[in-house]
Amino acid sequence: xxxxxxxxxxxxxxxxxxxxxxxxxxxxxxxxxxxxxxxxxxxxxxxxxxxxxxxxxxxxxxxxxxxxxxxxxxxxxxxxxxxxxxxxxxxxxxxxxxxxxxxxxxxxxxxxxxxxxxxxxxxxxxxxxxxxxxxxxxxxxxxxxxxxxxxxxxxxxxxxxxxxxxxxxxxxxxxxxxxxxxxxxxxxxxxxxxxxxxxxxxxxxxxxxxxxxxxxxxxxxxxxxxxxxxxxxxxxxxxxxxxxxxxxxxxxxxxxxxxxxxxxxxxxxxxxxxxxxxxxxxxxxxxxxxxxxxxxxxxxxxxxxxxxxxxxxxxxxxx
Numbered sequence: 461x462x463x464x465x466x467x468x469x470x471x472x473x474x475x476x477x478x479x480x481x482x483x484x485x486x487x488x489x490x491x492x493x494x495x496x497x498x499x500x501x502x503x504x505x506x507x508x509x510x511x512x513x514x515x516x517x518x519x520x521x522x523x524x525x526x527x528x529x530x531x532x533x534x535x536x537x538x539x540x541x542x543x544x545x546x547x548x549x550x551x552x553x554x555x556x557x558x559x560x561x562x563x564x565x566x567x568x569x570x571x572x573x574x575x576x577x578x579x580x581x582x583x584x585x586x587x588x589x590x591x592x593x594x595x596x597x598x599x600x601x602x603x604x605x606x607x608x609x610x611x612x613x614x615x616x617x618x619x620x621x622x623x624x625x626x627x628x629x630x631x632x633x634x635x636x637x638x639x640x641x642x643x644x645x646x647x648x649x650x651x652x653x654x655x656x657x658x659x660x661x662x663x664x665x666x667x668x669x670x671x672x673x674x675x676x677x678x679x680x681x682x683x684x685x686x687x688x689x690x691x692x693x694x695x696x697x698x699x700x701x702x703x704x705x706x707x708x709x710x711x712x713x714x715x716x717x718x719x720x721x722x723x724x725x726x727x728x729x730x731x732x733x734x735x736x737x738x739x740x741x742x743x744x745x746x747x748x749x750x751x752x753x754x755x756x757x758x759x760x761x762x763x764x765x766x767x768x769x770x771x772x773x774x775x776x777x778x779x
Contacts, residue, residue: 477700477704480697480700480703481700484693484712487688487692487693488716489719489723490688490723491693492566492567492723493563493720493728494684495555495779496563497680497681497728499555500677501674502674503663504668505555505556505659505663506660506668507555507682508548509663511689512652512659513652515687516651516655516656516690517653519648519649520646523649528645528646529642529646531647535640535642539650542632542641542651542654543652543655544655544658545629545631545632546633546636547654547658548658548662549625550625550626554570554621557569557617557625561618561622563723563730564730565732566779567717567721568606568717568721568739570622570625570626570717570779571714571717571747572599574713575630575747576631577633579630580634589753591753592753594749595745595747595749598746598749599742599745599746599747602743602744602746603739605735606740606743645695713751714748721737721740
């Protein structure tokens with residue numbers, strides 16, 4: 461997925477960058493708890509279908525109104541496949557996992573995504589540096605620790621769903637690099653629209669139904685996911701990709717989990733053991749090492765004003 465760079469964007473102020481980073485950190489970090497609240501009335505796959513349909517339709521309509529090109533037929537077919545990994549098996553399975561495990565713990569598990577992305581990149585011919593190997597090994601040790609004695613070990617469904625979500629997101633991000641896709645905003649909108657259909661199909665297969673009028677809190681949480689998570693958060697992220705180095709824009713990967721844990725504890729009444737927090741620290745150390753190694757390796761790339769974000773860059777977090 462690429463974005464046109466024919467017109468260099470104006471230099472961004474430090475305040476604008478700080479506000480955009482705060483939006484990505486806080487909004488995406490809070491989506492895990494919002495999912496938990498929305499699940500009080502909305503079944504997991506129906507929740508995803510409704511959220512993605514509304515957000516995707518709004519983004520698609522605005523983009524078309526502003527003159528963006530619609531995806532070609534071939535691109536729609538690619539996006540339909542990609543949305544299986546990036547929407548159904550990532551967001552949908554996080555929703556399903558949170559029916560059994562806490563929101564903060566889900567965020568910690570999903571933080572392992574960059575580790576899997578590095579492994580898939582290696583399988584596709586990109587050989588990691590020694591530093592990246594160190595970060596990968598440390599991160600996976602944290603994943604093993606997390607699954608060995610936390611709340612996750614008591615929920616097979618939660619463990620399988622969160623592991624599959626992280627693996628699917630990583631694979632989709634790497635696979636999409638070689639695909640013909642629209643520009644990032646249109647690609648995101650189209651993926652959400654296609655993904656909403658996969659979510660609806662999963663809801664029908666699993667027999668999900670909304671049997672009672674949703675509570676005001678659950679509906680507010682669902683709308684928060686649409687506006688804050690899918691639209692505002694993603695817009696801030698794409699803006700960052702055009703104004704700062706990728707390593708800074710993608711730093712949400714290791715900032716979101718602690719924020720999700722904070723929201724889960726303060727607003728959701730969730731409890732975390734020293735085991736949970738220790739495993740999170742180890743996972744995030746691995747992710748930080750990998751991110752910094754990639755930043756050094758990409759130091760010779762063009763400045764942000766002329767850089768064209770690739771498909772893996774322009775991705776919303778799995779929640």
